[in-house]
Amino acid sequence: MRLKKLVKLEIHKAFYNKFFIMTILIGCAITMLGIFNLMCQMKENDALLLLLLKEQNNGVIFNPAAGPRADLYHSWIFGEPFSLGAVLYTFLFPVLLSIPYGWSYCEERSTGYIRNMVVKSGKREFFVAKYIATFLAGGVGVILPLIVNFVMVAMMVPARKPMVRYETIYGVFGGSFLSELFYSHPLVYVCVYLFVDFVFAGLLATLSIMVAMKIRWKWVCVLSPFLICMLLDYLTRFVYVDSNVVYKQISLMYIIHPIMGGYPVSWSVILLEISILFGITFIMGFTRESKHEIY
Amino acid sequence: MRYIKLLHLDLKRTMRENIENLLYPLVLGALFGAEMWRALCCIQESGVHQTIALGDMILYAYGGMEEYLPIPGNSFEFPTIWFLVLGLSAFSVLNWPVRDLEGTGQFVMVQTNKKSRWWLSKCAWNVCATLSFHMILFLIFCMLCVTRGYALSLDFHMEFHRFLFGLPPEYIDERGTELSLLAYFVPILFSIALNMLQMAMSLFLKPIYSYILVLSILLSSAYLLRPYMIGNYGMILRQDWLISNGVSIHTGILILLAIMIGSTLAGLWKIYHLDILKKE
Numbered sequence: 001m002r003l004k005k006l007v008k009l010e011i012h013k014a015f016y017n018k019f020f021i022m023t024i025l026i027g028c029a030i031t032m033l034g035i036f037n038l039m040c041q042m043k044e045n046d047a048l049l050l051l052l053l054k055e056q057n058n059g060v061i062f063n064p065a066a067g068p069r070a071d072l073y074h075s076w077i078f079g080e081p082f083s084l085g086a087v088l089y090t091f092l093f094p095v096l097l098s099i100p101y102g103w104s105y106c107e108e109r110s111t112g113y114i115r116n117m118v119v120k121s122g123k124r125e126f127f128v129a130k131y132i133a134t135f136l137a138g139g140v141g142v143i144l145p146l147i148v149n150f151v152m153v154a155m156m157v158p159a160r161k162p163m164v165r166y167e168t169i170y171g172v173f174g175g176s177f178l179s180e181l182f183y184s185h186p187l188v189y190v191c192v193y194l195f196v197d198f199v200f201a202g203l204l205a206t207l208s209i210m211v212a213m214k215i216r217w218k219w220v221c222v223l224s225p226f227l228i229c230m231l232l233d234y235l236t237r238f239v240y241v242d243s244n245v246v247y248k249q250i251s252l253m254y255i256i257h258p259i260m261g262g263y264p265v266s267w268s269v270i271l272l273e274i275s276i277l278f279g280i281t282f283i284m285g286f287t288r289e290s291k292h293e294i295y
Numbered sequence: 296m297r298y299i300k301l302l303h304l305d306l307k308r309t310m311r312e313n314i315e316n317l318l319y320p321l322v323l324g325a326l327f328g329a330e331m332w333r334a335l336c337c338i339q340e341s342g343v344h345q346t347i348a349l350g351d352m353i354l355y356a357y358g359g360m361e362e363y364l365p366i367p368g369n370s371f372e373f374p375t376i377w378f379l380v381l382g383l384s385a386f387s388v389l390n391w392p393v394r395d396l397e398g399t400g401q402f403v404m405v406q407t408n409k410k411s412r413w414w415l416s417k418c419a420w421n422v423c424a425t426l427s428f429h430m431i432l433f434l435i436f437c438m439l440c441v442t443r444g445y446a447l448s449l450d451f452h453m454e455f456h457r458f459l460f461g462l463p464p465e466y467i468d469e470r471g472t473e474l475s476l477l478a479y480f481v482p483i484l485f486s487i488a489l490n491m492l493q494m495a496m497s498l499f500l501k502p503i504y505s506y507i508l509v510l511s512i513l514l515s516s517a518y519l520l521r522p523y524m525i526g527n528y529g530m531i532l533r534q535d536w537l538i539s540n541g542v543s544i545h546t547g548i549l550i551l552l553a554i555m556i557g558s559t560l561a562g563l564w565k566i567y568h569l570d571i572l573k574k575e
Contacts (some may be wrong), residue, residue, distance in 0.1 A: 081370035087371045087518050088515070092507065092510060095510060223503070233375050238329075260370050
């Protein structure tokens with residue numbers, strides 16, 4: 001079987017399964033909490049604004065939409081770090097990303113399906129196809145609810161261009177990652193960040209393939225990216241030792257959210273972590289799989 | 296087959312097949328010890344004489360986080376240490392019951408003629424496994440105290456925790472410097488109740504979804520300090536003996552016991568109605 005055909009087959013399997021749909025549903029349900037929070041906030045703000053306008057204009061109410069209100073870039077779920085939805089989605093991100101297809105390699109190994117496929121296509125081709133499908137399913141599975149949230153929030157509040165003087169509200173400061181882009185082209189900033197998250201989600205999802213090479217239990221494999229992220233987050237406590245130094249954010253738990261976490265994110269750390277993850281998951285996995293006897 | 300024999304079989308098999316679960320508390324204990332030692336060195340380098348005791352280690356692992364206030368400039372910080380302890384404890388008991396149900400458990404049910412015995416032995420196994428997780432962690436803390444010369448008492452030093460967690464000075468009421476045994480017992484009871492709930496939910500949903508539910512409970516509780524968010528009972532820093540607006544320990548014990556009983560009954564009901572031969 002040719003590689004292209006195999007990739008197509010694996011991608012079809014990855015996107016047309018109940019776990020992928022469940023991930024999207026869980027993700028959307030969590031991001032809805034952010035929208036619920038926004039609606040409550042808007043209701044409160046409207047009441048306050050009406051009160052203010054009444055006082056200012058001797059009881060005559062002007063257009064309430066004219067005052068300072070919520071805007072898209074600090075109201076969508078990855079634009080604010082305060083709502084329960086944002087908190088839940090950020091920290092469940094490493095769990096959700098491997099549910100769509102992170103289990104497949106482990107299951108196909110235990111059922112013996114992998115042997116049939118390797119006979120027909122070859123070990124390397126099978127691994128590459130599985131890697132691509134897991135990467136894409138992981139990335140799309142967690143990015144899609146974010147895009148849905150962004151679009152839904154865009155339908156509710158205007159996409160005003162962020163102003164630098166309100167940087168404390170936006171949480172994107174002078175030294176923050178891509179801050180210039182955020183204040184000049186906010187939509188491009190959101191797209192770039194979603195792409196970074198997509199790459200991280202895809203690479204973390206492929207970690208489950210690496211774990212499946214050693215462990216037979218599929219739910220353990222699926223949860224392995226989360227446990228690894230959590231452990232790495234704990235180990236940052238050994239790196240951030242001086243409270244007077246502004247370190248770069250290295251914890252994957254915080255890098256994925258544009259404004260959550262104490263330290264700023266940088267391109268160098270992002271590229272380094274992507275390279276390490278790619279090296280571990282693809283190069284090591286590919287080498288091992290090529291030499292590994294499946295029978 | 297007698298119930299106690301079933302429990303014995305479960306314990307023996309998990310010891311043999313899931314021995315790596317014992318590694319989690321060992322690794323955690325070693326990491327926690329290393330971080331506390333580093334923090335202590337940092338404090339002592341600045342010229343402050345600081346000692347720690349067993350109570351500090353328990354507070355470090357089961358403390359959780361202070362109340363989170365969602366205001367600008369205060370983004371949510373993940374309580375990693377508390378999460379690692381409770382999340383890994385739940386993870387260590389996640390797989391076994393479902394795995395057994397798909398394999399040997401079916402033969403056990405046929406031989407005992409009663410599904411309830413199998414389920415009740417799993418409940419008892421769950422309690423034993425969770426307790427052993429926390430027991431190992433406790434023993435490692437004791438060993439660290441003995442080897443590093445820290446006091447083997449339940450005393451805690453709030454200055455040390457302010458340094459570690461960045462707690463505001465006005466946050467903690469002065470309620471003595473000794474950890475009460477009950478305060479230590481409630482997080483462990485919470486861990487048992489959570490693992491029982493997870494195991495019962497695994498019968499209704501897939502294990503991964505029940506684990507997501509557990510993680511959501513832990514995260515929501517860290518986010519909101521409310522009596523109905525049961526995770527707050529698992530955080531010593533949020534108990535009423537330590538802070539004025541904390542959650543009541545006694546109410547917590549009642550709620551957690553109710554969850555344990557409820558989970559057992561729900562699982563019992565489900566296992567009676569479950570066609571085990573069709574189970575994936």
